[in-house]
Structure formats: C-alpha cells, structure tokens
Amino acid sequence: MSSWTIATWNVNSIRTRLEHVLSWLQEHSPEVLCLQETKATEEQFPLQPFQDRGWHVAQSGQKSYNGVALISREPLDEVRAGFPGDPDPSKARVLSGTWRGTRLITVYVPNGSEVDSPSYDYKLSWLAAMQSWLEQEGDPAQPLAILGDFNIAPDDRDVYDPERFRGRILCTDAEREALKRLTGWGLHDLFRRYQKAGGHYSWWDYRAGRFRRNLGLRIDLILASEALTARATDCRIDPAPRRLERPSDHTPVLATFSG
C-alpha cells in the first residue's frame, strides 16, 4: 500500500463518543486507530457497531476509568494488554499490537492530578516503569510507535500560556524529562517533524470556553522509531471532532507513512 495512516484519540468514553468515532473512521480510514479513556469494561464496549463496519477491535478495559483499544482494518498480531513491571496492572492503560511488522503501543499515561500529590508520584514511577519495559523488551531499531495521551506537554510551544503552567501538572520539569528519556531511547515526536510553531493543541479543558478561544495543550503524541520515522510523510492534529456536539475534550492526532 502506497500511503497509510495511524491515529490516536482520547475519546473520554467510547459509549458516549461512539457516533463520533464511527464517522471519523469512515472519513479517514486509518489502518489503526488507538483509543484511550474508553471508560468501559470489555463487556460494555460497543463491539458490534465496529464489526458491522468491518473493523477489528482489540481492547483492554475496566469499570468507569481508563481503558484502551486498537481499532484496525486487519486483525493485529501479538496483541498484548499492559506491560511487565506496571506499578498497577489493574488499571487498563497500555495495549500493543503489530500491524504488518510495525509494533504499535497505545498508552494512557496517568494524569498525575497535582504536583506533589500521590497521583503525581505514581505518574513518574509509572513512566519510569514503562521506560524500563521498553529498554528491556523493545527495539528502537525496528518499526515501532507509541501513540496516546501522554498527559505531558513536551515544551512551552505546546501550552497556551506557558507562564501560567510553569511547574504545574502536565508541564513540570520532571514530567518533561521523563518524556525526553523516552524519546532519547530512539523515538521522534512526529508532529514536531512537520510543525515547528506553537499554538497547535490536542486537548482543551471543557471549562471556561477554552476550545472556542484555542486555549489548549498538546499532550496527545505519536512517538515513532527511526525506522518508522524514515517512512513518515505527515503528522497532524484534526480539530474537527472537537467542534461537534458533546465532544471529547481531546481530538485525534494522525500520522501518514509511505511504503
């Protein structure tokens, strides 16, 4: 196939966002769409509407919170939920699968709540554990991507008001250093290969008209290994679903590749 697309979207409940996701799939026809915050047990996930339209679904879910899924045209190989060393394997935050030799890992990184809270400490230890897993079992020389809601704005260009967010959750030095360790392992933040300017966001708080005023953060990322990055042709954010009625607070990020 000459051109193919992978994408990531934190949908904030797959049951509430079902129609948005189905129409987005029809419009963009990605090879794989990674979802986060499905907020459904595996029994609650609306499988049939996807299957009726020819999509395959791999999922890892739990009641009320978290939940990740991989929607694909072809069934994925070696699908695996979670990772060894996860500090809390009961939380459905990671799902991986292989599409035509490319390893795809979707992640819903813990939010962290507030700096110096137990949730924040958990976020940092979770990121360290994920890094250890990748270093032990992954290979950045192979085609591989990590896609998802990282709950980290990589730098000040990714924040609508860097001074307001300085030292606050999603923007602390410790979070950004954890992300740099991850990319330092051999991954590229694909969006930044194609767009150097700030002001491009993937998440806007529901409150205070933040989307209308484009007061957002770029926290949904596609990190690709060198082997995969070499085949990339574009990476962009699609703001359209954020304008729909009852939207997710996040919008999809897509990457396209050749070959």
Added chain:
DNA sequence: ATGGTTGCCTTGCAA
C-alpha cells in the same frame, strides 16, 4: 478568579 465542565452511576471522584 485556584473558578469552570464532563462522564462515570458516585451523590463524589477523576480528569
């Protein structure tokens, strides 16, 4: 202005 909105099926918690 430490506000505000959404989704879970809680009557608060997480984001």
